[in-house]
Structures are given as C-alpha cells and as structure tokens.
Amino acid sequence: MKKDQARAQQACRGEWEISRQQLAGMATDLGLKAAAMPARPLRSLGRILEKRRQAGWMCEFEAENTADRIDPLRSLPGAQSVVAVAMPYRNRRWDTPRPPGLRGALSKYAWGEDYHRVLRRRLGALADRLATTAGREITVRAAVDTGPLVERAFAEAAGLGRVGKNGCLYVEPYGSWVFLGLLLTDLRIEPERTDPPGEVGRWGNEGPRVDGQADPDVFTLCGTCDRCLRACPTQAFEAPGVLNPNRCLSYVTQMKGLLPEEFQAPMGTRIWGCDICQAVCPINRRAACAPEVLEEIGEPGPESDREFLDRAYPDLIELLTMSRRSFERRFGVTAVAWRGVHTLRRNAASALGTWRDPRAVPPLIDRLGDGRPEVRSAAAWALARICTPEGWAALAEAAERETDSRVRARMEALLSQQGLSAKPL
Numbered sequence: 001m002k003k004d005q006a007r008a009q010q011a012c013r014g015e016w017e018i019s020r021q022q023l024a025g026m027a028t029d030l031g032l033k034a035a036a037m038p039a040r041p042l043r044s045l046g047r048i049l050e051k052r053r054q055a056g057w058m059c060e061f062e063a064e065n066t067a068d069r070i071d072p073l074r075s076l077p078g079a080q081s082v083v084a085v086a087m088p089y090r091n092r093r094w095d096t097p098r099p100p101g102l103r104g105a106l107s108k109y110a111w112g113e114d115y116h117r118v119l120r121r122r123l124g125a126l127a128d129r130l131a132t133t134a135g136r137e138i139t140v141r142a143a144v145d146t147g148p149l150v151e152r153a154f155a156e157a158a159g160l161g162r163v164g165k166n167g168c169l170y171v172e173p174y175g176s177w178v179f180l181g182l183l184l185t186d187l188r189i190e191p192e193r194t195d196p197p198g199e200v201g202r203w204g205n206e207g208p209r210v211d212g213q214a215d216p217d218v219f220t221l222c223g224t225c226d227r228c229l230r231a232c233p234t235q236a237f238e239a240p241g242v243l244n245p246n247r248c249l250s251y252v253t254q255m256k257g258l259l260p261e262e263f264q265a266p267m268g269t270r271i272w273g274c275d276i277c278q279a280v281c282p283i284n285r286r287a288a289c290a291p292e293v294l295e296e297i298g299e300p301g302p303e304s305d306r307e308f309l310d311r312a313y314p315d316l317i318e319l320l321t322m323s324r325r326s327f328e329r330r331f332g333v334t335a336v337a338w339r340g341v342h343t344l345r346r347n348a349a350s351a352l353g354t355w356r357d358p359r360a361v362p363p364l365i366d367r368l369g370d371g372r373p374e375v376r377s378a379a380a381w382a383l384a385r386i387c388t389p390e391g392w393a394a395l396a397e398a399a400e401r402e403t404d405s406r407v408r409a410r411m412e413a414l415l416s417q418q419g420l421s422a423k424p425l
Contacts, residue, residue, distance in 0.1 A: 016190040017134045023083065023189060026129045030122045031291045033086045033171055035192035037158040039079035039184060041071040045153050059245045060255070063148035072184050075149060076141040081189040084155035085126070085181045087119050088174035088290035093308060102360060103313040104351045106336065107250065107273025108177070111312045114335045115179040119144045123183050134187055144181040151180040159192035162221045165240035166228035166277035170221055175287030176278050221283070228277035233266035237277075249274035253347055254339055258374045258406060264381055268354050271314065271347035272336050316355070319348035320363045346374045353382030361391050368398040377407045384414040396423035 020036070027034035049066050052058060068074050072082050089109060098105065109115060123142040131138045143149055152169050155161060161171035161178075168176035219240055229237045236247035245251050250273045252263045259267075278284050311330055322330075327341040336344065349367055352360040360382065367379035380398065383391035392415070399411035399422035408422075415421055 015188060017187050018130060018189040020190045020192060022133055023130075026126055026133070027085065029129075030125055031087065032122055032126065033088075033160065033174075033178075034083055034126070035155070035158040035160040036081050036083045036189040037154070037191045037193065039072040039076075039082050041073070042150075042153055042157055043070065045150060046070045049150075057244055057246065059251055061251075065148065068148035069150050070153075072149060072154075072182075075143065075147060076139065076184040076186075078139065078186050079141075079184045080186050081184075081191075082154055082158065083126070083183040083185065083189060084151070084158040084160045085119070085123065085183060086155065086160055086169070086171040086174070086178040087115070087122060087181070088171070088178050088288070089115065090174065090177040090287055090289050092289065093312075094289070096309070096312065098313045099309050102316045102352060102355050102357055104269050104271035104316050104319070104348055106271065106312055106314070107275050108312075109179070110272055110335045111308070113333045114337070116144045116146065116335065117333075119179050119181045123181055127183060127185070130185065130187055130189075139186040141184045142181065143184070144179075147182070149182055151182050154182055155180050163219075163241060164228070164281065164283070165219050165222045165226060166237075166281065167241050167243045168278060170283060173288040174290070175281065175284035177284060177287055225282065227280045227282070231276050231280045233268070233274070233276060234263060249276075254343065256343070256374075258377045258410075259346065259350055259381075261381070261410070264350050264353065264378070267347070267350060269316075269351045271316070271319070271344060271351050314344075314348070316348045316352050317360060317363050319344055320352075320367055342372050342375060345370070346372070346378045349375060349378035349382050351382075353378075353385035356386050358386060358388055361386055361388050365391065365394040368394060373404040373407045376402070376404070377410050380407070380411045380414060384418070387418075392418060392420060393423070396420055399423070
C-alpha cells in the first residue's frame with residue numbers, strides 16, 4: 001500500500017513522463033511485454049562477467065569491455081530509463097513434425113524472419129508511441145542482441161521475468177520462448193519495481209555465482225525440477241543457471257571453423273541452434289502462443305507450408321550443394337543468414353553422419369573436395385559414420401591430397417580406427 005501511495009505521489013509531481021500502465025498498453029498493442037527501470041549500471045553483473053572471463057567462458061559473440069555491458073549510460077549518455085522488452089515467438093506451427101527424408105533441424109527461433117529485424121521494427125514503433133504520449137522529441141537507442149548490454153540481466157532486473165535453471169528468461173504467459181531487446185531513452189518512465197536496480201533478484205549482493213554453487217532462493221520458478229540440466233546433450237551446465245557457452249550446441253552450430261569432434265555426435269541432425277533445454281521444460285509446454293503479427297509495422301504475410309518446411313527442416317543433401325544465391329533466397333530473411341552458406345553446409349555434412357544413410361555417400365564424397373576445410377572435415381566424419389567401402393576408399397584418397405594439417409590429421413585418425421591408411425596417389 002505504501003509503495004502504491006509513493007508511486008501515486010511521484011506521478012502527481014510529474015516525476016514520470018510515462019506510467020507503467022501506459023508502457024504496458026503500448027507494448028501489448030505491438031505484441032510485446034515491457035518493463036522499465038532507471039538507467040543505472042548493474043555492478044554485480046560486472047563481477048559475474050569478470051568471473052566468467054577468468055573461467056574461459058567468454059565466446060566470440062560477447063563484447064569485451066565489461067563496463068559497456070553493464071552500464072546503459074555508456075550506450076546512451078543522458079539516458080533516464082531502460083525499457084526491457086520481450087517478444088514471444090511460439091506459433092501455430094510449433095508442433096509441426098519433420099517431413100520424411102534426410103532432413104536437418106533448425107532451432108525454432110530461426111524458423112521465421114530474423115528476430116533482430118522484427119524486434120527492431122517493433123521497438124521503433126514503441127519509441128514513436130512513447131514520444132507521442134510524452135508530447136516531446138525523445139532520444140532513444142535500441143539494442144537487440146547485437147549491442148554490448150546484457151539484455152537478459154536488465155530484463156530480469158527490470159522485473160520483466162525470472163530466469164530458470166536453463167538460464168533463459170521466463171516471461172508470463174509465454175515461458176522462455178521470447179526474444180529480448182532493450183530500448184534506452186531519455187524519458188522518465190515509471191519502473192516496474194520500486195527496489196533499487198542492482199539490489200534486487202539475482203543482481204543483489206554478489207549476484208549469481210559461477211563456481212558451481214547455486215543460490216537456493218534464485219530458482220523458485222523451477223522448484224526441484226532439473227529436466228533441462230539432465231537433458232543437455234553436451235552437459236553444458238556447470239550448475240543450475242550456469243552455462244559454459246563453449247559446450248552449448250546453440251553456440252557450437254554457429255561457431256567458425258572445424259566442428260569440435262566431441263560435439264559432432266551430440267549435434268545429431270541439428271544444423272542450427274538447439275532447443276532441448278527449453279523443449280523439455282514443463283512450463284514451456286503450456287506456454288501461450290504469440291499474438292498475431294501486426295500489419296501496420298510491416299510484418300510479412302504467411303508463407304506456404306512447403307516453404308516453411310523446407311526452411312525449418314532442410315533437405316541435407318540439397319544443402320551440401322546449395323549455391324549462395326539459393327541460400328540467400330531460402331534463408332536470407334532468417335537469423336541463419338549472417339553466418340553464410342558454408343557454416344550450414346558444414347553442419348549438414350555432419351548431420352548426414354547421424355542419419356548413416358548410404359544415399360548420402362556420393363554427395364559427401366564430393367564435399368571431400370570442398371574449398372572449405374571445415375566442410376571437408378565434417379564430410380570425412382560423416383563418411384566414416386556411414387561406413388561403406390566406397391566411402392572409405394574416397395576418404396583414403398582425400399587424406400593423401402589434403403593440404404590442411406588439421407583436416408588431414410582427422411582423416412588419418414578416422415582411417416586408423418578402421419585399420420586403414422591414406423592411399424598414395
């Protein structure tokens with residue numbers, strides 16, 4: 001009651017240019033959920049990031065400067081508020097089964113248009129509505145997974161949702177099937193919480209830990225459930241909510257270069273991303289679908305079922321020979337496009353090794369001559385898994401002419417396991 005009275009007094013004094021209710025209404029109209037907090041640093045997050053750096057858990061996608069990751073004022077000097085936004089993406093095609101054939105699987109987040117584009121459009125529309133409601137020009141900066149700030153930490157600190165043992169943010173009623181973004185602005189927006197930012201939730205005191213000891217009060221959302229931790233194909237979780245990104249298949253499928261051999265079998269037929277730790281979650285199984293897209297902010301219309309299936313579950317043999325133009329035509333609008341055709345071709349070759357179907361042998365043999373070492377290496381592994389005389393003969397010849405020392409070593413190791421060796425040309 002006292003907190004509500006304090007809020008009312010602040011609103012009467014004109015402290016807030018935008019109320020919580022106004023922000024929530026604008027967000028709902030755009031198919032979003034939003035919560036605001038003052039633009040202050042999350043200093044305890046900085047300590048956690050430093051611990052992760054010391055543990056060797058930083059990956060190439062993360063900004064190097066810790067101060068840039070925790071302080072919104074370094075991204076937008078003069079910012080007054082951080083608006084954390086969640087855009088749900090579960091839809092009516094969620095449970096569409098994989099079609100027959102030698103097909104791979106994309107993570108569900110990559111099934112549609114690139115979320116960076118979609119969420120940026122909606123954040124732009126939200127900024128326009130905020131300015132109209134405030135009755136003045138405003139300064140804003142949007143961040144969707146590409147800026148230095150840690151969106152999930154700010155979203156949790158703002159009160160948008162709670163983090164589960166799988167490290168994902170859960171936002172009612174959508175579960176963790178949400179994309180996150182931030183809108184920094186010089187508007188004074190009423191915060192969702194009255195607690196001082198940086199002193200609440202996991203970001204109070206010393207924040208979450210990375211030493212394998214979980215705070216029992218942190219994961220009240222999950223209770224005793226640990227299905228996500230047990231289901232991880234690579235055992236990437238060091239503790240509840242503590243993920244080693246270098247072992248996470250979502251990262252592995254996007255990383256540059258040769259696939260680490262220890263992860264090729266766990267990848268299975270995944271060629272982009274991994275949904276396991278979210279898919280096994282009981283909360284996510286009853287999560288609501290996203291609201292219908294909004295035409296007025298430029299959302300694309302529905303595509304045919306065939307187009308959808310060919311993108312969500314691509315034909316792996318087709319991917320092996322797909323040209324850049326064909327790749328752009330099919331995947332150019334998705335979050336897969338930024339890595340290019342070679343990464344997907346590498347992953348497709350590896351996935352064919354999981355299928356172990358002799359029909360894949362001829363196209364895989366062709367990939368032994370691919371111009372990219374990561375593709376040649378994946379094709380060699382797949383041929384060894386399929387294990388046909390034709391495949392072994394081709395692998396022996398390829399090993400002899402291989403010029404990349406890393407790939408040749410892998411080829412020779414595969415041949416050695418079969419009691420074979422490189423075949424002199």
